[in-house]
Amino acid sequence: MRILFVGDVMGSRGRQMLTAYLPKLKSRYRPQVTIVNGENAAGGRGITGKIYKEFLQAGADVITMGNHVWDNRDIFEFIDSAKKLVRPANFPSPTTPGLGQVYVQVNQLKLAVINLQGNALMGQTLDNPFHKADQLLAQITQETKLIFIDFHAETTAEKEAFAWYLDGRVSAVIGTHTHVQTNDARVLPQGTAYLTDAGMTGAYDAVLGVQSEKSIERFLTQLPTRYVIKDNGRGVLGGCVVDLDDLNGHARKIMPVVINADHPFSFDD
């Protein structure tokens, strides 16, 4: 099974990049499953029911989220019926709306897609993601060996430790949240594909998708400058492609995907 993953889609510029390049990426890589992180899709903060549907129509099979999942209040309107949306599975309350994992059926194969959030330097305390993963896997491994985790976390230490902890037990641990793609895509010794961060999808000449002047002003003044998402200019798309062995669920290969003015999309790479 081949999976295409696209990192945090940031605002309208991110949505444009997604709809412009998803067809091309699909045409080039021919993935069976496409997963897109949508935690910043609605103006940088959360997602709406409308955007959720657009992403599915644009070719996404599953939408993963992160710490911004609840930022747009529209989520509470549509999450109960959003069967392809995954929010972090380790929110502490049993009454948390939405799903922390979903299954995608591809012919005879079933892929489990999990979203988990880290705790280190996140300014929020969810259930321990290491123990939660154990708990989820106890059940999921009854169903399938094909398991993809979007691990939404800040620190490289927590992300790497998490991947090594699950090495050989899941197909892929792909990090999100920092909005900058890392250059460490690899298959760990026991067969888990790993990338510390897939990067973001949105404006290229910006600070994590935010207008750089606004971000700079905040660092200079420490005043609560309003972040403004940059919605024009050059774009960037970050993600990766992972190939799995359908029999044992191990990853065979992971390829980073990055599209920007310095690395324009090409069918020849």
Add this chain to the structure above:
Amino acid sequence: MRILFVGDVMGSRGRQMLTAYLPKLKSRYRPQVTIVNGENAAGGRGITGKIYKEFLQAGADVITMGNHVWDNRDIFEFIDSAKKLVRPANFPSPTTPGLGQVYVQVNQLKLAVINLQGNALMGQTLDNPFHKADQLLAQITQETKLIFIDFHAETTAEKEAFAWYLDGRVSAVIGTHTHVQTNDARVLPQGTAYLTDAGMTGAYDAVLGVQSEKSIERFLTQLPTRYVIKDNGRGVLGGCVVDLDDLNGHARKIMPVVINADHPFSFDD
């Protein structure tokens, strides 16, 4: 001018990687100046006078540091006479030992090397690095247009904002501290080379250079498991090469450097 930079050298495995590959990298890239981040050189925590000298003998021209600068008490013994060591320039006290910037003379050219530390999520509060950079540059630009900054910081937001703030005013802003190389090397529109993080130099099958079992145990138990630096097995080296226009100090090109089992060193790249 061509500059070779090597990211956080972590413990003995990192020192081995540095001494093994620095000659090869120099032979391949032929840099005029070589800069190495040594904040984790002594068992992961700080640097000693002995290691400082070894790095210079191995071919480094300047050693930069970071938040771990004071971890090994030996620093207080040799820093006053270490003319090629740069610690973060924005420590708040005027009596802070050591230098926050140094100059390297290469024939007729002079390169200023600055070390600054970010404040976001660093668990420590130094002077505002944006304002401090302005203050340092007011003086340095009287001396040279060739200016290299090792910006030691945690968050991608602070690193990107810092680089955009200085775009066109310095030759390069290269991030360190997260120990994972990012895949975003670029020259910003006004001529500043930028890389969010250069990555680390040390053990490849480890969590930021620490034995993965020890790191995992801490996340699982929240007990103060003693971190043990992994000092054997496969290695990694992270860094970059930056080419500057000697006349205006702008960067022409930045190339990431990564050496590991998945990307072995080759003279043909």
Add this chain to the structure above:
Amino acid sequence: MRILFVGDVMGSRGRQMLTAYLPKLKSRYRPQVTIVNGENAAGGRGITGKIYKEFLQAGADVITMGNHVWDNRDIFEFIDSAKKLVRPANFPSPTTPGLGQVYVQVNQLKLAVINLQGNALMGQTLDNPFHKADQLLAQITQETKLIFIDFHAETTAEKEAFAWYLDGRVSAVIGTHTHVQTNDARVLPQGTAYLTDAGMTGAYDAVLGVQSEKSIERFLTQLPTRYVIKDNGRGVLGGCVVDLDDLNGHARKIMPVVINADHPFSFDD
């Protein structure tokens, strides 16, 4: 000189408590100067020009602030002309609106009122308050020996260290921000009055002035429950009275002030 200080006034319930008890407190203690922390006066977030004027009319001579100073955008409309409002003096930018210190004239005597913010665990990085205090005092001590500091900070360590650092150099260091009065009012050996936190003014049966159910829900679910200020029910007022020696500026005495259902106001205490 006798100074009456009232801690963080929280929303409408806090404003009611202030206007109800300030006359009684003045009648009982007969202070020459009354200082009120107003960072939460407007619905828990910042202050408006209207409230600022109300506080002055109710008998406050100076309004101090804290990390919430910019929360209500109205501040940017009136702060330039608000000569009795003090916001933290250690914002890093020289263009920060407003004043970090003001003088109050009482007959022949002049009291300097300073507002400074701590950095530890505040989620924001201002200039080092210890060094900033030195800098401010270099000038202020030319004018007067009567110096009052509202130190707005989170940790007891930073607050105590700050007070010991300034012991004998200022008349009083009174902490704010945690909204819970501490039981450690004392005059330090060199003559500085100190109280780790003066406490808050607002609803008594609430979590720092916020409806307890809302606050509890956030801790239980980690969802972004909207905080709602409790604006009815029993009230609390926290503060202190400090007596200064007019000649040397040293504190003679500090008395905590607390009014709530368990400690009703009385003229006989």
Add this chain to the structure above:
Amino acid sequence: MRILFVGDVMGSRGRQMLTAYLPKLKSRYRPQVTIVNGENAAGGRGITGKIYKEFLQAGADVITMGNHVWDNRDIFEFIDSAKKLVRPANFPSPTTPGLGQVYVQVNQLKLAVINLQGNALMGQTLDNPFHKADQLLAQITQETKLIFIDFHAETTAEKEAFAWYLDGRVSAVIGTHTHVQTNDARVLPQGTAYLTDAGMTGAYDAVLGVQSEKSIERFLTQLPTRYVIKDNGRGVLGGCVVDLDDLNGHARKIMPVVINADHPFSFDD
């Protein structure tokens, strides 16, 4: 039932204060149960088997801990057999050494003593203390209605929310960790005694028990100054006395206890 609680005993000066005043406090208040927080008893960092025994001999019935529980490695030697030591119950791993709750038998009555740690701004992530309390109470309430919780946490928000959450379900929620006693002892409407922080026991002229010069130096320089516990000079003891209704477990009364040079011990208070 009357309970005497003594807050964080800090180093040798704290141990001296405890042994000097515990007999006097017992003689004055005649508590049936005495509980002492010992997380800083061994030089400010953790506790040893020897000190644990000394505290029991000095009259403590139960020793509670906090985030410093594992600082002194001796804990791993004796905790398995320390039946009167309680460490935070919400460490995430089921293999955590030690107990998170103990029972004390007083004639026909049984008191449950629980230790829980907060997560907000603690730099460590334990299981959610609100949910963990629910889980513990489900079992404990089968045994007794007399339940005492030492809630070791940083922020006033988490402490107050926790107390309101448990109001009427436990006898007392007494906060520790900040080392400064708060002035808010009260019985909440449904019968739970509450105090945000009981304060510390140790040196009075110090920063949370640490030599003030050392603490100040760290804030001034941001260098890793070694903290040195102040072990001489004037002392302080912080704590409280709680009276319970034996039939329903509700608190009838809570009285803060503070002994220092400004509030010397007296049998007449």
